[in-house]
Amino acid sequence: MKSDIDRLMRERNIDALLITGAAQHNPAMVYLTGIAKLTQADLVKKQGEAPVVFYNSMERDSAAATGLTSKCLDDYHPQELLKQVGGDRIKARVLRYQRMLEEFGVTSGRVLVYGKVDAGLAYATLEGLGRALPDLTILGEAEDSLLMEAMMTKDAGEAARMKRMGEITLQIVDKLVDWLTSQRARDGVLVKKDGTPCTIDEAKRLMDLWGAERGVEYPDETIFSLGRDAGVPHNPGNPEDALRLGETIILDIFPCERGGGYFYDFTRTWCLGYAPDQVQALYADVANAFNQVVGALKPDAGVAQYQKMVCEIFEAHGHPTVLSTPNTEVGYVHGLGHGVGLNIHERPFVSTNAPAGESLRPGSIFTVEPGLYYPDKGMGVRLEDTFWVQPDGRIAALVEYPKDLVLPVKSA
């Protein structure tokens, strides 16, 4: 949790955090500033102290709204710095960061850097900063970083925001189901009143609208894929495809609060009108694995056992999995789930490559999303809910939604 950051800094011997980039769609900055509207910002947080946010003078109102100590970037006279280094913009940046860190007493020790910015710019700037402040050790981490460790458990306020996103997700899914089931079938295709086919693109544009009406964003494209494409997990669906009856449709929708806030992640698989026998069998295997795994979830349990468990269940039903065939592209081809928060994918990673000891702790919010994929047979099935390990240890989906395979459709 956010309240763990200072403890984690002490344990990991980190003297300061430096976060850079906009406050929008930049999880580290959003985490420490709240949902702010800064388009250019830096933030320094020393161990045991409150953060200081650096802002562009045109955004002074937004900076003030963060409630943090703030300082205008103009106070470092960027134009003079640029002249001083002969117009070299990297050197000017290095000098500015050097002065900022010197002013706030971060000139030695270990500073951990975050923030979504250009990779090359970050490298060149931090490499120069390391030379300018030789007593400072500049560090970066991957998915197992300090902030990702803090983010791995959510406080009640964060859980409430994610539950709200879940409720909005279900409103959108409800409207989509209403739309799909209020059309007619003709020649195996869903058609509108005017007889033209309903397409994947139309369904997505409607979900965009319903999301916009509810104040949510989709930073990544919603997956609404059909038949063979549903057999490729991240295939977002072919926009022009007409919705055909009897084929698997995967809806994987993961909206977030506008500006880059908390996400919710949800997947259902449907067949319009009817489901062929082989799809029904595939669906039953996924639903069975889903239910078995969810029934086995326990707080403080290591996650690796659940990935192993789902692989064994699928293999017992004759499906290849990543357990026996690491690079398989048919059968069960991915991890069982992942944490969700300000990042759509974060810890805990419930997969083969989860960090050792990764576990479901009170406060964890994570997906369970088994799936089976057979693109050459023209089908794929995935089911996903987002679960919360409550403070008392109970584990439940943040929001509940039926798992019916077939959506009934009338004939035209």
Next chain:
Amino acid sequence: MKSDIDRLMRERNIDALLITGAAQHNPAMVYLTGIAKLTQADLVKKQGEAPVVFYNSMERDSAAATGLTSKCLDDYHPQELLKQVGGDRIKARVLRYQRMLEEFGVTSGRVLVYGKVDAGLAYATLEGLGRALPDLTILGEAEDSLLMEAMMTKDAGEAARMKRMGEITLQIVDKLVDWLTSQRARDGVLVKKDGTPCTIDEAKRLMDLWGAERGVEYPDETIFSLGRDAGVPHNPGNPEDALRLGETIILDIFPCERGGGYFYDFTRTWCLGYAPDQVQALYADVANAFNQVVGALKPDAGVAQYQKMVCEIFEAHGHPTVLSTPNTEVGYVHGLGHGVGLNIHERPFVSTNAPAGESLRPGSIFTVEPGLYYPDKGMGVRLEDTFWVQPDGRIAALVEYPKDLVLPVKSA
């Protein structure tokens, strides 16, 4: 232009480009892959050769859709690499990049890095890569980078996409004006049929809807600010504020193609019902400066003269500017404009701190957006259109829209 990349690589002695991160909301990756849907990707482009894109196996369909040579990241066996380095995720990343670069013969020379990712992760990975491949010089650049230089001029296809964004922007603005002028005034406030006040938040939610209907996104928050807030250039507006008559309203709207494509940038200032004398005078000063500068635009002209020109015009009318008072927060407080493309702010920068020699070349697409700000007097005015230097040297706004200050409103 994109076709200049190889020439620029030769001129700047760059042997390869390495681009990392998702293809969404990541301008460098979008530029080289087209609008792809990859959520995890890398790209290597050697001088004089076509790019190679590296993808996650679940996204193989999207990778194929780029039309580029592609290679699955699983082929580097990330799990084995992770074991090999004792679970250190940074070291495993370094090893993967090392193998990727070795395979494509990029082990010496100068490699320039791009891509929107976590700053610390980028630093730690590239620093390790530099040690693993000591003959490789890893470089990062700032706003004056090679790709930003290429992006500074647009080809006809890019200009057409941006003009289309401009047309959609005007459709949204038209609908907003219709909405505003179809309400009634009561006690100095715009009210709906039911007598409740129209708020800034409502106007923004409507623009979100109209954007979603047209397939565009607003990665940053639209500015729709009133009175005193309009006097602070990047204040996005207070959502709860009722729309009051006779106060300046700044609308600064800059949508982009869904997923992070080309932008358009547009600003108008309005008063509902009537404009007080001092607002009329301020508006006239901004409109005059806008017209004078636009009339003076010439291809191949250095940009610095236009920023100087607008400052001199404003100072002649008694306004402080950044020319005489560099950190002023009243009067004219920012640059005259900026390039627009896959980034909302890119070259050419038409401002005091533009790189020396920055000019308007055929293919440049840039904003002209003079403004005057007096927050303590409760007002701000800005006008902005996006201009294109056509191949034949003519300069015109990509789309045209009226510049009336007052939007008429009927009494309730």
